[in-house]
Amino acid sequence: MKAVIMAGGFGTRMQPLTCNIPKPMVPLMNRPIMLHIVELLKKHGITDLVMLLYHQPSVIKNFFRDGAEFGVRITYVTPLEDMGTAGAVKYAEKYLDERFLIISGDLLTDFNIQKVIDFHENNKALATITLTSVKDPLQFGVVITDKDRRITQFLEKPGWGEVISDTINTGIYVLEPEVFKMIPEGENFDFSQDLFPLLLKKKAALFGYPVKGYWRDIGNTDSYREAHHDILKGKVNVKIDEPKKDLVGKDLRIGTDVRLGEGTLMEGTVVVGDNSQVKAGAQIKDSVIGRNCTIEPGVKLTRCVIWDNVFIKKGAKINDCVLCNNVSVGQATVMEEGVVVADDTSIGEDSYFKRDVKVWPRKVIESGSTVTDNLIWGERWKKSLFEGEMIKGLSNIELTPEFVAKLGCAYGTSLPKGSHVLVGRDSTLSSRMLKRSFLGGILSAGVNVRDIRMISLPILRYKLRTFGEVGGVHFRQSLDDPAITEIVFLDADGLDFSSSMGKNVERIFYKENFRRAHYQEPGGITELPQVVDFYREGFFRGLDQQLIRNAAPKVVIDFNHSVAGQILPQILNDLGVEVIGLNTYLDESRGSKSADEKPHSLQQLSKIVVTLEAQAGFWLDPTAEEVVLIDETGRVYPPEEQLPLLVALMLKSGARGTIAVPVSAPSVIEQMAGENGCAVRRTKSAERSMIETAISPEVVMAGTMSGRFAFPKFQAAFDGMFTIAKTIELAATARQPISKVLTDVPRRTFLQGKVPCVWEKKGGIMRKMSEDSLDKEASFIDGIKVSFGEDWVLVLPDQYQPVVHVVAEGKDPKAAHRLLDEYMQKVEKWKKELTL
Numbered sequence: 001m002k003a004v005i006m007a008g009g010f011g012t013r014m015q016p017l018t019c020n021i022p023k024p025m026v027p028l029m030n031r032p033i034m035l036h037i038v039e040l041l042k043k044h045g046i047t048d049l050v051m052l053l054y055h056q057p058s059v060i061k062n063f064f065r066d067g068a069e070f071g072v073r074i075t076y077v078t079p080l081e082d083m084g085t086a087g088a089v090k091y092a093e094k095y096l097d098e099r100f101l102i103i104s105g106d107l108l109t110d111f112n113i114q115k116v117i118d119f120h121e122n123n124k125a126l127a128t129i130t131l132t133s134v135k136d137p138l139q140f141g142v143v144i145t146d147k148d149r150r151i152t153q154f155l156e157k158p159g160w161g162e163v164i165s166d167t168i169n170t171g172i173y174v175l176e177p178e179v180f181k182m183i184p185e186g187e188n189f190d191f192s193q194d195l196f197p198l199l200l201k202k203k204a205a206l207f208g209y210p211v212k213g214y215w216r217d218i219g220n221t222d223s224y225r226e227a228h229h230d231i232l233k234g235k236v237n238v239k240i241d242e243p244k245k246d247l248v249g250k251d252l253r254i255g256t257d258v259r260l261g262e263g264t265l266m267e268g269t270v271v272v273g274d275n276s277q278v279k280a281g282a283q284i285k286d287s288v289i290g291r292n293c294t295i296e297p298g299v300k301l302t303r304c305v306i307w308d309n310v311f312i313k314k315g316a317k318i319n320d321c322v323l324c325n326n327v328s329v330g331q332a333t334v335m336e337e338g339v340v341v342a343d344d345t346s347i348g349e350d351s352y353f354k355r356d357v358k359v360w361p362r363k364v365i366e367s368g369s370t371v372t373d374n375l376i377w378g379e380r381w382k383k384s385l386f387e388g389e390m391i392k393g394l395s396n397i398e399l400t401p402e403f404v405a406k407l408g409c410a411y412g413t414s415l416p417k418g419s420h421v422l423v424g425r426d427s428t429l430s431s432r433m434l435k436r437s438f439l440g441g442i443l444s445a446g447v448n449v450r451d452i453r454m455i456s457l458p459i460l461r462y463k464l465r466t467f468g469e470v471g472g473v474h475f476r477q478s479l480d481d482p483a484i485t486e487i488v489f490l491d492a493d494g495l496d497f498s499s500s501m502g503k504n505v506e507r508i509f510y511k512e513n514f515r516r517a518h519y520q521e522p523g524g525i526t527e528l529p530q531v532v533d534f535y536r537e538g539f540f541r542g543l544d545q546q547l548i549r550n551a552a553p554k555v556v557i558d559f560n561h562s563v564a565g566q567i568l569p570q571i572l573n574d575l576g577v578e579v580i581g582l583n584t585y586l587d588e589s590r591g592s593k594s595a596d597e598k599p600h601s602l603q604q605l606s607k608i609v610v611t612l613e614a615q616a617g618f619w620l621d622p623t624a625e626e627v628v629l630i631d632e633t634g635r636v637y638p639p640e641e642q643l644p645l646l647v648a649l650m651l652k653s654g655a656r657g658t659i660a661v662p663v664s665a666p667s668v669i670e671q672m673a674g675e676n677g678c679a680v681r682r683t684k685s686a687e688r689s690m691i692e693t694a695i696s697p698e699v700v701m702a703g704t705m706s707g708r709f710a711f712p713k714f715q716a717a718f719d720g721m722f723t724i725a726k727t728i729e730l731a732a733t734a735r736q737p738i739s740k741v742l743t744d745v746p747r748r749t750f751l752q753g754k755v756p757c758v759w760e761k762k763g764g765i766m767r768k769m770s771e772d773s774l775d776k777e778a779s780f781i782d783g784i785k786v787s788f789g790e791d792w793v794l795v796l797p798d799q800y801q802p803v804v805h806v807v808a809e810g811k812d813p814k815a816a817h818r819l820l821d822e823y824m825q826k827v828e829k830w831k832k833e834l835t836l
Contacts, residue, residue, distance in 0.1 A: 090180060096177055152200075494717050598619070790811050
């Protein structure tokens with residue numbers, strides 16, 4: 001049987017380790033990663049290998065040659081262009097006329113491959129995917145199988161709300177040559193994205209076989225370090241070239257011509273490559289040292305990976321770091337955990353490296369330097385730039401002008417040259433500073449900017465609905481932490497950036513593959529002074545203006561020092577609404593109120609509404625997207641009641657169509673809608689999912705569980721300013737006080753809880769929840785929701801926080817509390833089981 005080793009990747013996420021060598025050739029225990037794969041295949045009797053190359057193929061060919069030295073026979077295949085994983089294998093079709101195995105050249109695993117082959121043969125499969133359970137399934141393709149191990153569903157890199165298992169695709173496949181009939185010639189075609197979904201659609205014999213054992217995708221520098229830790233702890237056995245020293249109580253692997261000075265302290269497992277010297281007084285613990293290295297007296301190495309030809313001078317202290325080839329480390333240098341220093345770098349004495357800093361090749365670091373940032377791009381704190389639709393960080397610390405300028409260049413590069421983007425900001429000085437740096441980056445890529453300066457986000461979204469711009473960006477202060485700036489990215493329709501859009505910008509940013517416009521062709525900046533007037537006209541068209549004027553209501557609004565305070569009062573006054581505005585002035589140095597001020601603000605607003613005998617009060621968050629409603633009695637409506645209240649007002653106004661709500665919304669909404677001839681569509685909780693649903697022509701309203709509402713007649717995006725005006729209009733239509741609107745609605749108990757949960761256990765918990773729900777009425781729109789007659793419970797992992805949400809609803813308090821307590825206890829129990 002033949003095996004195909006996929007060895008063509010660029011290893012972008014592994015940079016700077018892969019700047020000078022292809023990813024499969026990165027050393028693991030002083031041997032290339034791919035050599036460990038070759039040894040695994042040999043162990044299971046597979047010695048006829050096809051190596052699929054693409055990036056720097058000569059490095060791999062020069063090492064392995066014909067394979068005879070390693071006891072295998074190697075055929076090299078190098079496609080002329082990037083064909084995708086399946087397309088690349090198609091390129092090797094003439095060598096694969098019988099059953100064959102596919103495996104990545106950058107994995108570390110000890111799987112029993114023979115068991116997978118036997119399963120494949122016994123089930124007469126066309127394709128078998130090797131599966132395993134992992135702690136964090138978000139980075140991989142989740143695979144769902146039935147009891148016979150037939151694959152029923154793929155979830156490609158899902159969000160936490162979609163995770164219903166922690167069983168993932170390992171990238172190891174057994175295939176029959178008949179699959180080539182389904183791979184088109186000369187096209188970019190991928191196994192997980194194209195071939196396997198096609199086999200599933202055709203109901204071919206596609207199986208998934210779960211295997212126990214060690215498996216790690218060495219996809220980034222953290223995973224690379226952790227792979228070494230796992231080997232040194234004995235979690236996985238690999239071949240080590242250096243022979244073991246016969247010393248009681250020590251695990252030392254020492255190569256030829258190694259010189260160890262007297263008094264050298266070695267702890268744990270230490271590997272030292274050929275011709276290296278460790279001088280007297282050095283202390284080394286759980287580390288791998290390559291060939292031709294010199295470690296001087298007083299050096300302390302803990303959990304380190306040192307490549308070849310590295311010189312570490314006296315007194316250096318290095319903890320859990322990677323030093324690549326030909327690195328020189330000055331005397332008394334200190335490196336914190338996670339530092340990676342690439343080839344040919346010279347570091348002066350008394351230098352200090354902060355945690356997780358990465359240094360690209362051929363750098364000179366002067367003596368006494370304190371290195372806090374990566375030496376190529378931006379900042380060190382984030383593994384990825386985007387959190388959903390936004391990038392956020394500490395202003396002028398993580399989000400610096402130089403970082404944001406490069407970000408603008410990456411964003412501009414992702415857009416067509418000569419296109420236009422819309423850019424706005426809130427009132428804070430940090431937002432203005434960073435936005436100006438960002439604009440320079442966009443212009444340098446040959447993209448034009450329409451600058452609408454200080455503006456509310458809903459207005460920017462509204463303008464994007466019209467023809468002219470390919471995207472939009474908004475800078476704002478975070479409500480959770482005033483020291484943080486959030487950069488919100490929008491597509492051409494005013495929707496939040498999709499994950500694929502974000503990944504595209506990240507890829508350009510990290511590779512610094514920027515498009516530089518000719519000196520005569522940079523982008524230009526224009527202003528749109530009439531954008532508020534344009535928004536205002538649409539605002540009026542979306543309302544029954546005469547009805548509001550006839551009602552002549554009085555309302556109190558807390559504007560939180562946001563830009564909306566300069567726009568909305570005049571619009572409402574023109575509609576005949578008497579507005580008492582709180583915190584309407586702008587204070588650029590202060591910014592908006594923070595989240596911890598909200599309870600006090602709501603309490604104060606409630607008192608003012610009652611004192612002034614207003615019909616309603618509204619708390620508008622600084623983004624102008626979220627609203628909290630207070631009725632005429634001063635009652636503050638929590639989200640689980642505010643959403644049914646707005647739905648009830650819509651229905652009382654005679655609206656007909658579909659109402660979009662998240663899967664976690666109270667079920668009373670369906671009951672009210674059904675009684676009034678309307679439909680309810682449940683969606684994922686992600687705001688982009690809700691807005692995409694709201695775009696549908698039959699949707700008349702969309703509402704979240706966080707006080708955000710959209711009325712598609714005006715715009716499908718969440719708009720707190722229009723929500724306030726629409727609520728005033730609906731209340732006038734109902735002709736009854738807001739406090740009486742829900743009087744006839746059946747009361748049900750709605751409860752929410754959350755269980756702290758580290759990221760790596762979320763997938764396991766959802767797998768156990770999925771197994772626990774097999775015999776129950778369950779839905780998987782977002783998380784897993786289980787219904788018990790009229791009662792239900794939802795378990796939903798948080799997308800950005802280390803918690804799992806549990807939501808329960810019951811016809812009475814006792815039933816709701818029972819469900820909530822039962823499932824919170826289950827989640828806690830599953831957490832403990834996953835720890836054992």
